[in-house]
Amino acid sequence: MNIEFISDPQDWKEENMDVAVISGYILPDDLDSLQKIQNNSKRIFAYGDCTTTGGIFALANQRGHQVTPLKDLISNITNVNGCLGEIEELIAVINGEELQGNNPLCSVCKRKATCDYLDSVNRQIEIDDEETCFNDLGFLCNGFIAKKCKERCIDFNTPCRGCKPMVERSGIRMLGMFGTLMGNIEMATEHSEKGATDKLADADDDLTESLPDILGNFFRFTLLTSGLPRGRIQSSGNLLQDVFTGRLIEELPLITGLLGGNRSISLTLKLIETYEKANNIEVSTQTKKYRNELLSLEADLIEATNNKDAQKYKATTDKIRKIAGNMNLSNVYFGGFKQIIDDDVDFESYKSHIFEIVEGTYKNGSINYNIDPKGVIKEITIKEG
Amino acid sequence: MSECEVIDEEIKEKIQNIVVFMCNECGQGSANTAGVARMAYEPAIRIVRVQCTGQIGPIQIMDALNNGADAVACVGCCIGACHFFNGNLLSMHRIKLMKKLFKELGYSDQFVNQYTSRAAEGETAVGDFEDIVERLATAIKEEGTIKDGC
Numbered sequence: 001m002n003i004e005f006i007s008d009p010q011d012w013k014e015e016n017m018d019v020a021v022i023s024g025y026i027l028p029d030d031l032d033s034l035q036k037i038q039n040n041s042k043r044i045f046a047y048g049d050c051t052t053t054g055g056i057f058a059l060a061n062q063r064g065h066q067v068t069p070l071k072d073l074i075s076n077i078t079n080v081n082g083c084l085g086e087i088e089e090l091i092a093v094i095n096g097e098e099l100q101g102n103n104p105l106c107s108v109c110k111r112k113a114t115c116d117y118l119d120s121v122n123r124q125i126e127i128d129d130e131e132t133c134f135n136d137l138g139f140l141c142n143g144f145i146a147k148k149c150k151e152r153c154i155d156f157n158t159p160c161r162g163c164k165p166m167v168e169r170s171g172i173r174m175l176g177m178f179g180t181l182m183g184n185i186e187m188a189t190e191h192s193e194k195g196a197t198d199k200l201a202d203a204d205d206d207l208t209e210s211l212p213d214i215l216g217n218f219f220r221f222t223l224l225t226s227g228l229p230r231g232r233i234q235s236s237g238n239l240l241q242d243v244f245t246g247r248l249i250e251e252l253p254l255i256t257g258l259l260g261g262n263r264s265i266s267l268t269l270k271l272i273e274t275y276e277k278a279n280n281i282e283v284s285t286q287t288k289k290y291r292n293e294l295l296s297l298e299a300d301l302i303e304a305t306n307n308k309d310a311q312k313y314k315a316t317t318d319k320i321r322k323i324a325g326n327m328n329l330s331n332v333y334f335g336g337f338k339q340i341i342d343d344d345v346d347f348e349s350y351k352s353h354i355f356e357i358v359e360g361t362y363k364n365g366s367i368n369y370n371i372d373p374k375g376v377i378k379e380i381t382i383k384e385g
Numbered sequence: 386m387s388e389c390e391v392i393d394e395e396i397k398e399k400i401q402n403i404v405v406f407m408c409n410e411c412g413q414g415s416a417n418t419a420g421v422a423r424m425a426y427e428p429a430i431r432i433v434r435v436q437c438t439g440q441i442g443p444i445q446i447m448d449a450l451n452n453g454a455d456a457v458a459c460v461g462c463c464i465g466a467c468h469f470f471n472g473n474l475l476s477m478h479r480i481k482l483m484k485k486l487f488k489e490l491g492y493s494d495q496f497v498n499q500y501t502s503r504a505a506e507g508e509t510a511v512g513d514f515e516d517i518v519e520r521l522a523t524a525i526k527e528e529g530t531i532k533d534g535c
Binding site: 011016062066169172173175176178179180183185189192193195196197198199200202205207208213215226227228229230233246 | 451500516
């Protein structure tokens, strides 16, 4: 079996393939390259959320970009969802096996849900409670609509964002579900002059204040397949910056960890450290040690990719998983880590904690961002990666 | 419909279908009362009767909008007067989040709304319809229709 890695399909010399696996986000300009691949291959697989549904990069469509799911451009493809996509599933579908049935994520979650109405929405939670459902704590988790997965962010005190949806239009369904859960939260009404009765008010109220970024929280991976109209907000011109603008500060590590590529670990840590430094959030020496380990593992990962060394790649990802929880870096957070990494080291010495959201401009040379009082990213510039 | 006459003809043409989900109790009740009293209302209003507005959520709203509706509204019982338990409040919570979502995407938040009415008073329902059309016309004038971006 011969596996070839094509990073620049425009310069690719056409040759016949049995199987083509496409990953990464797609723009309408890629149509020519995609047709070239389609003409030369017997079977095509879309691997990962970026390709199947637009993934995290589709959030830029809020600002008028045109990230497109692969199935809108070429036909006869097989989708392997997930962020990250699961290599086991990809191998299985290439071998012609059917993927296992729908196993909801909640069935493997150790937390238990009661679905009582919420009195408030919490954007960060104490990590000591490991039995109550995130949603019951007022901490939005998309697990209700998600399939069982390999990365399992929920095991690292991180709520699910629904990268492997189990139902059609999962974001919209989850919005309805969470909106219902928010039933006890104060909502503004106003008197309607014409109808002489009350109506739902347009003004901001506790409901809208408690979810400053509905799009990023509910539609992080499924914006393009949920039937919402294309966003019309002014773009900054840069796709990556548009993905981040409008997101919440506490969600940033979750998003940068998902970006993939060679630099996602250093980018995540840089974002976190910039914030920590500006707000005097103290970090223990143990935390620093683990972070430095992650950075050196990232260098190893790049080397393994360049050398096409599969074994080293796997060994390195295993080590990253041990510290960061999964390849989405769910365990990494402001102030430390969310879950025990090493039983021999006292967890208290590197535990992350709830931080205050402080308005202001954060600068670190390569990454500069500006957040408003609600913790929403207003502007961001990223100079590398 | 004196309010609608001030609307530019062009905008009026763009308002063809407004799907209004009315609950079986107060909402539909007031529409029936209005019908008995032969009150006129905007022809663009398309009433869909539901048991309770609590049945309406983001899925039904997006289905209507994606299938040609210019706007969607719910008309339910008055606050605290839901004939079941609190269906009208729950749908208001969901619709409020939908409004916020439209704003985040750069659209007007007037494409979805929720009203209340009283079964014994037909004019409450007709007044709500007038308000829906007026708000939608203003929104289209200022920010364009929802189809401009689909």
